Amino acid sequence: MPNTWRPAITRRLQRESAADPTPFRESAAIPRRLLLALAGAAFVAAPASAAPKVSTITLQQMAFGPVPAGLRVGDTIEWVNNDIFVHSATAKDKSFDLELKPKTHVRLTLKKAGAFAFYCRYHPGMMGRLVVAK
Numbered sequence: 001m002p003n004t005w006r007p008a009i010t011r012r013l014q015r016e017s018a019a020d021p022t023p024f025r026e027s028a029a030i031p032r033r034l035l036l037a038l039a040g041a042a043f044v045a046a047p048a049s050a051a052p053k054v055s056t057i058t059l060q061q062m063a064f065g066p067v068p069a070g071l072r073v074g075d076t077i078e079w080v081n082n083d084i085f086v087h088s089a090t091a092k093d094k095s096f097d098l099e100l101k102p103k104t105h106v107r108l109t110l111k112k113a114g115a116f117a118f119y120c121r122y123h124p125g126m127m128g129r130l131v132v133a134k
């Protein structure tokens with residue numbers, strides 16, 4: 001057989017190229033979809049792996065700032081005292097008692113699940129509540 005198939009394929013490719021000025025659009029879209037799928041998988045996998053995280057509670061103007069949500073055992077809280085006064089972060093059940101000198105920060109790793117009311121020993125009107133999941 002002579003080489004008659006080659007021109008036929010070439011003609012077909014030319015026809016398809018003429019019909020679609022961007023013949024690589026579909027093949028370019030596949031890696032993008034794949035990347036989106038991988039990104040989605042990583043996002044979903046993150047809570048399952050539950051890597052310990054560091055969150056911040058800021059003290060300023062004689063008050064504890066917002067307590068981060070979604071705390072888990074193994075996470076760390078960094079207490080940041082932005083005031084010019086000494087404060088403490090003291091658990092009502094005595095499970096922690098941190099001295100927070102002015103303009104310093106202290107880290108606390110959460111070792112127990114539960115709800116922990118806390119206050120400042122120096123200013124009992126300052127208070128908050130940690131909720132820690134297993």
Ligand SMILES: [Cu+2]
Binds near residue numbers: 087088121126
């Ligand atoms: Cu205080």
